[in-house]
Amino acid sequence: MIDDRELLWLFGGVAVTLVLATAVGQALRLSVAGPGARDTIANVNARIGAWWLMSAAFLVATLTGGVGSVILFALVSVLALREFVTLSPTSRADHRALAWAFFVVIPLQYALVGVQWYGLFSIMIPVYAFLLLATRMVLAGETERFLERAATVQWGLMACVYCVSYAPALLLLDIDGYDASTGKLLLFLVVVVQASDVLQFVWGKLLGRRRIAPTISPNKTWEGFAGGVACATLLGTGLWWATPFNPWQAAAMSLLIALAGFAGGLVMSAIKRDRGVKDYGGLLPGHGGVLDRIDSLLFAAPIFFHVTRFFF
């Protein structure tokens, strides 16, 4: 059970927020007219539903200790890479290399997190998987669009596996006077990233005028970006008591997380645009793309991990 009081507060806060969000979402659904507004509300409600699911999974992961988090994020990596590969221009010749990615690289990477082997965990994919998968692909003998296909597989591994695996790796950080193994840092990261996401969305809907990158993500505006990042930073600052940081440090970290999350969302959007879909879930209605939900976490997790590891 949870005997850490701060963790309990964090989970309590998440639960209260979700209950409030659900109530507001349902009230809006019943009161709003007009197809455009209705779509927006449906989008928000879908996100809230996804958060309930994520929070429940998170709670279970935390209750089972580090192992639970490792398994949870390994599964997230499988589902995310699955979506990534579906949209990628891989060819028949890449089948074996992809099988390696799914059934060797993913289990190995998360096993390394599980046994807390930081030295190998941090280079296994960028060095060994990077070189070996390219070799495996070249052995298949297909040279057409070789660089494009190899790069796609490697990008998929870096984004969906390497970056994601930094989230549970937060539990193995060794910080003076702070027990990272309880998962509070992980929860801090996810709360700030998700809050930044949704607050940017909300501020963008309320005040958004000038678009940041109209060709990539028409919903992202400067107003939404500023409001969302500022609010997420405030929220993260308010959670300093659950982290090894003092309030100023928590503010700087939250700002960093929000900015990295924004960059992640933008880059993953560009990949989607390149493949001609609006979102990974939109390709398959009702499926709800995992990659759509974690795109901002992808960039924030490794940066948060390394900055924390360097300074604390």
Add this chain to the structure above:
Amino acid sequence: MIGRLVAALARLVAGGYVNWRQPPSTEPCVYFANHTSHLDFVLLWSYLPPELRRRTRPVAARDYWERGPLRRYLSTRIFRALLIDRSGPDARAAVDRMAEGLAEGDSLILFPEGTRGSGEGIAPFKAGLYHLCAAHPGLELVPVSMENLNRVLPKGEFIPVPMVSRVIFGEALSLRDGEPKEEFLARAREAVEMLRGEES
């Protein structure tokens, strides 16, 4: 129990978007689909509601599914596959076996192309579908389109790569009175092709 596990696993590896154009029928019927992968029928079968799944038998090639203890266990115990001889000259016997299966109240999963394709197009349908309908008047055929399974587990591979697929169950059709064989087979094939091309 194991059946449910296999179904859940199939959906985890190859599941994705699924759509029913009309609710699944509780009467015995034939689901027919394009064929690109050994996973085709497993995934199709896993999408059926559990109570229908128990009453639905895939029609599969004996030479493949009787090789090795695992395949034999899966095909006989879990899927209750209706195994037929592809190599034998006796197409009649295969149709008879299918008709028997239907008469016992089971539905069938059938791949009328007869063999797995590359995923590019749908091959012409074999006549078995027609003969089955002729032997079983009023039989309902549900066209099913399956996309991307050829990338999950292509011909010649034995380890599936998880990918998102798209499966659409179309509106049932049946053999019209006096409809010529070629016309019927072309119409059935087109029904699958239409689902493939459609926007979801």
